[in-house]
Amino acid sequence: xxxxxKRSRRKLTLVACYGILLxxxxxxxxxxxWMAITSLKTNHEIEGLKGIPLIIQEGVTFQHYRDLFEKTxxxxxxxxxxxxxxxxxxxxxxxxxxxxxxxxxLGFLGAGVIGTAVFLVYLxxxxxxFIPLFKIIGMLGLLNSKWSLVLVYPTLIVPFCTWLLxxxxxxxxxxxxxxxxxxxxNHWQMLVRIFLPVAVPGIIAATIFAFTVSxxxxxxxxxxxxxxxxxxxxxxxxxxxxxGDVYHWGGLMAGAVLACLPPVLLYVFLMDYYISGLTSGSxxx
Amino acid sequence: xxPTTTVDVxxxxxxHPARLQxxxxxxxxxxxxxxxxxxxxxxxxxxxxxxxxxSIYLSLLNKRETAFVGLANxxxxxxxxxxxxxxxMSFLFTGLAVLWKAILGFTLAVVINTLPVxxxxxxxxxxxxxxxMPLALSxxxxxxxxxxxxxxxxxxxxLLGISPKPWLSEPSWAKFSVILVNIWYGTPFFMIIYLAxxxxxxxxxxxxxxxxxxxxxxxxxxxxxxxxKNIIAITVLFSTIVTFATFDIIRVLTRGGPRxxxxxxxxxxxxLGIATGDVPLGAAVSLFMFPILAVSAFFILRGxxxxxx
Numbered sequence: 157x158x159x160x161x162k163r164s165r166r167k168l169t170l171v172a173c174y175g176i177l178l179x180x181x182x183x184x185x186x187x188x189x190w191m192a193i194t195s196l197k198t199n200h201e202i203e204g205l206k207g208i209p210l211i212i213q214e215g216v217t218f219q220h221y222r223d224l225f226e227k228t229x230x231x232x233x234x235x236x237x238x239x240x241x242x243x244x245x246x247x248x249x250x251x252x253x254x255x256x257x258x259x260x261x262l263g264f265l266g267a268g269v270i271g272t273a274v275f276l277v278y279l280x281x282x283x284x285x286f287i288p289l290f291k292i293i294g295m296l297g298l299l300n301s302k303w304s305l306v307l308v309y310p311t312l313i314v315p316f317c318t319w320l321l322x323x324x325x326x327x328x329x330x331x332x333x334x335x336x337x338x339x340x341x342n343h344w345q346m347l348v349r350i351f352l353p354v355a356v357p358g359i360i361a362a363t364i365f366a367f368t369v370s371x372x373x374x375x376x377x378x379x380x381x382x383x384x385x386x387x388x389x390x391x392x393x394x395x396x397x398x399x400g401d402v403y404h405w406g407g408l409m410a411g412a413v414l415a416c417l418p419p420v421l422l423y424v425f426l427m428d429y430y431i432s433g434l435t436s437g438s439x440x441x
Numbered sequence: 442x443x444p445t446t447t448v449d450v451x452x453x454x455x456x457h458p459a460r461l462q463x464x465x466x467x468x469x470x471x472x473x474x475x476x477x478x479x480x481x482x483x484x485x486x487x488x489x490x491x492x493x494x495x496s497i498y499l500s501l502l503n504k505r506e507t508a509f510v511g512l513a514n515x516x517x518x519x520x521x522x523x524x525x526x527x528x529x530m531s532f533l534f535t536g537l538a539v540l541w542k543a544i545l546g547f548t549l550a551v552v553i554n555t556l557p558v559x560x561x562x563x564x565x566x567x568x569x570x571x572x573x574m575p576l577a578l579s580x581x582x583x584x585x586x587x588x589x590x591x592x593x594x595x596x597x598x599x600l601l602g603i604s605p606k607p608w609l610s611e612p613s614w615a616k617f618s619v620i621l622v623n624i625w626y627g628t629p630f631f632m633i634i635y636l637a638x639x640x641x642x643x644x645x646x647x648x649x650x651x652x653x654x655x656x657x658x659x660x661x662x663x664x665x666x667x668x669x670k671n672i673i674a675i676t677v678l679f680s681t682i683v684t685f686a687t688f689d690i691i692r693v694l695t696r697g698g699p700r701x702x703x704x705x706x707x708x709x710x711x712x713l714g715i716a717t718g719d720v721p722l723g724a725a726v727s728l729f730m731f732p733i734l735a736v737s738a739f740f741i742l743r744g745x746x747x748x749x750x
Contacts, residue, residue: 262474281686283707372575
């Protein structure tokens with residue numbers, strides 16, 4: 157094979173690759189695109205059957221967003237999502253960091269068993285246990301309270317984060333903490349001064365994961381919450397913004413776009429951490 | 442060491458913590474380890490382990506939760522037509538969705554891996570967007586895409602000269618529609634895992650086989666696939682669990698309809714256990730998922746042990 161045919165073949169391969177990629181990206185990005193442009197169209201345009209629906213023709217309007225803030229409980233949902241997610245992320249990370257440190261360094265009796273159990277629990281989906289949890293939440297008097305989510309979300313987050321952090325902590329050389337122990341550091345100092353700084357990428361990946369799971373949760377809030385003042389964004393947008401038989405697609409899409417924004421923005425800025433977290437432990441998909 | 446001296450040492454240690462020696466501290470490792478794991482153990486025991494057994498207990502009660510009925514709920518479900526439709530749909534959904542996610546994810550990973558390294562990042566980033574959006578909300582977007590008269594999908598079909606389809610109101614199209622959304626959502630996950638796998642294959646393998654005159658297909662068949670066998674298996678099993686437990690997509694798009702044709706275990710359990718209030722029956726439905734999940738989990742664990750050893 158001459159160099160020239162080789163080069164032209166390489167070119168052909170690349171063109172084919174970009175062609176395939178383009179198809180994939182159109183498939184992947186069409187729904188968010190469609191949601192975004194619908195939220196910016198006038199009702200008249202959404203309901204009209206004239207012209208090309210794939211573009212905005214009658215001018216951009218922010219009326220749907222304004223209505224969302226002024227006429228619906230959207231801001232309450234947003235606030236509730238934040239109120240749930242912040243403590244969930246904090247609690248989950250605290251539990252995970254402590255456990256991961258113990259499991260990766262303090263090799264005690266039963267550490268292996270707990271490690272395996274953590275992994276198996278990570279594989280338990282929310283749809284397996286929501287019915288007994290519904291009863292338990294009821295017995296605790298937390299039904300129709302957003303705080304029930306603060307209680308149960310860590311079960312979906314902690315196992316993965318612990319698993320991920322064990323991996324990060326394991327990559328820290330053993331000599332480092334042996335030296336620190338001889339110098340008189342205790343385990344707490346070692347964790348805070350040595351492990352946490354070294355494992356920052358892992359901590360960030362785990363935090364993003366915790367945020368995303370908590371922000372996107374749908375089954376638990378749908379099962380545990382029923383009044384509008386307790387709803388979070390996912391359930392609030394899906395259940396409460398649909399009123400009657402007439403769907404206000406513009407408003408609905410505006411709500412969905414705003415609710416999607418925080419995790420998507422977080423991802424845009426911290427993509428590399430996110431992906432390294434994904435591939436180091438395999439999350440769900 | 443006699444019991445008295447042990448007590449003495451402990452008492453001394455309590456009185457003068459500074460005197461603790463390194464050896465003594467190493468012995469206390471276990472205690473600290475257990476203490477640090479305690480929140481985790483409480484969480485898993487209280488909110489996963491206990492609910493699991495409580496779920497079994499619930500599934501053995503009658504509708505009003507006043508009396509034990511043994512396996513009556515399970516036996517009853519086996520006589521209900523809808524339940525068998527749920528079984529069928531769950532397997533169809535999982536089988537088709539996982540198969541296509543794996544095929545498309547692999548294709549995408551290979552394509553991205555062929556690009557010059559500089560360009561890979563942006564395509565990888567764009568491809569991961571569906572996986573980052575909260576699924577319940579993107580399902581809402583899909584719901585609007587499937588809307589028969591005013592939305593995009595049928596408009597595009599009309600443009601291509603194809604008659605419009607009742608995406609969510611006719612059973613077989615509804616099944617197709619919910620599976621398509623799952624493929625849309627999950628393909629990026631497969632892509633990212635396979636891409637990481639592809640990067641781990643030493644380049645020399647490809648170079649030497651290229652010198653030996655192997656075609657691109659042969660390299661894929663005899664190098665890439667065997668090297669990724671374990672990762673492919675683990676990812677497929679993993680996705681099987683998650684896909685089998687799907688809730689959001691179906692709940693938002695069809696609520697199990699039309700005519701119960703798109704219910705899977707999770708949505709059917711929700712319908713019975715929460716929406717209509719028959720908690721024991723709902724618990725029984727979700728417990729039917731357990732064997733599938735347990736078998737997949739067993740093989741995943743085995744696969745992971747193998748790959749780390």
